[in-house]
Structure formats: C-alpha cells, structure tokens
Amino acid sequence: MGEGSVVTWPDAIADPPGMSASWPLSTSLPLGALPGATPCARLHARAVLAEWGLDDLAEAAELIVSELVTNAVRASTGPDDRPRYDGSSMPVVVLRLASDGIRLLIEVWDGIPGAPAAAHPGPDDESGRGLMLVAAQCDRWSWQTVPGWPGKVVWAELHSS
Numbered sequence: 001m002g003e004g005s006v007v008t009w010p011d012a013i014a015d016p017p018g019m020s021a022s023w024p025l026s027t028s029l030p031l032g033a034l035p036g037a038t039p040c041a042r043l044h045a046r047a048v049l050a051e052w053g054l055d056d057l058a059e060a061a062e063l064i065v066s067e068l069v070t071n072a073v074r075a076s077t078g079p080d081d082r083p084r085y086d087g088s089s090m091p092v093v094v095l096r097l098a099s100d101g102i103r104l105l106i107e108v109w110d111g112i113p114g115a116p117a118a119a120h121p122g123p124d125d126e127s128g129r130g131l132m133l134v135a136a137q138c139d140r141w142s143w144q145t146v147p148g149w150p151g152k153v154v155w156a157e158l159h160s161s
Contacts, residue, residue, distance in 0.1 A: 023098035023105060025052050031069070033076035033083050033091040033110070041069040041095045041108075048097055049104070057104050057158050060137040061097075064106050064156045067134050069093060071154070072110035104158045106138075111151040116143055 029044045031037035045065045049058045076091035078084050083091050094109040134141050134156055141156035 023100055025099040025101070026096070027098075028094055028096040030092050030094045033073045033093050035073065037073050037093060038066055038069045041065050044095065045097060045106075052099055052101070054099060054101075054104060054160055056161055060158055061104060061106060064134050064137055064141075064158070065095060065108070068106065068108035068154050068156070069095060071116055072108050072112075075110055075112040075116075102160050104160070105155060106158070107153050107155045109149065109151065109153045113145065113151050115152075116154055 027044075027048050029041065031040055042062045042065055045061050046058050049055060049061055054061075072093040076084055076093065085091070091111055094107075096105075096107040096109065098105040098107070138156040138158050141154070143152050143154040145152050
C-alpha cells in the first residue's frame with residue numbers, strides 16, 4: 001500500500017446467528033498475517049477489556065484471541081510459513097471485539113474460505129489443541145461466511161460473571 005492508502009472493512013458486521021442484541025461497545029484491529037499478529041491481538045484485547053471494565057474475562061479472552069488469530073495467520077500462510085499474497089497485498093486478519101457490558105463477542109476474520117480445521121493431536125504433540133481450548137473457555141463458538149467478505153469469520157462468546 002502506498003502512502004495515504006486507506007484500508008476499509010465491511011461497515012456492517014453481522015452478529016452470529018441467533019444474536020439480535022446490540023453490541024454498543026466495539027473495536028476492530030486489522031493485522032498483517034504475520035507471526036507478530038498474535039501478541040499484538042492479545043495486547044489489544046487485554047487493554048480494551050480493561051477499559052470496558054471486563055477484567056474478569058481478560059484471561060479467557062486472551063487465550064481465545066491467541067488461538068483464533070494464530071489459526072487465521074496459519075491459514076493465511078503457505079507451506080513455507082510465508083504469507084499467501086493475493087496479487088500484491090499481504091493477507092490480513094481482523095480482530096473484532098464487541099460487548100454489551102455483560103457478554104463479549106470475539107471475532108477473527110481472515111481471507112481464507114472454508115471451515116476451521118480441528119486437529120487431532122496425540123498426547124505428546126505440542127500444538128493442535130487450539131479449537132479445543134476455545135471450546136473449553138467460551139460459552140459458545142462457531143464460524144460463518146459473510147456476503148461481501150472473501151473468507152470467513154470465527155467467533156466466540158464469553159459471559160461476564
């Protein structure tokens with residue numbers, strides 16, 4: 001992108017199916033699909049949740065954000081662990097957080113269509129448990145495609161105590 005370029009995202013991001021409540025608090029963070037995206041996303045989530053007064057969700061939210069962003073970055077890279085460039089632009093993942101003060105919605109958008117692939121790790125494997133951890137930490141999660149977006153959004157919802 002050249003100097004003065006603007007990155008735009010869909011104005012209206014659909015709530016997951018079955019959710020009709022409004023989300024008055026919302027933030028999004030576009031990130032290049034690079035290894036440094038995950039720690040940036042975690043830091044953003046922790047800072048935003050502190051500002052929103054949802055500190056009790058920070059630990060679980062950071063874990064979920066970390067796993068979902070890591071998966072999106074991996075999906076956006078080739079076998080050589082280099083980003084899959086679409087034309088001349090770097091692939092982007094977008095973290096979106098939304099809340100009504102009680103519930104927290106975590107969304108991670110990537111440009112890769114298709115369902116997130118759950119791994120079946122062995123007991124000695126060091127990776128492959130991300131979606132199992134997400135499922136264990138949140139109240140519900142899923143994924144969907146959104147018209148006008150080339151890939152998918154994976155989302156998870158947490159409730160404050």
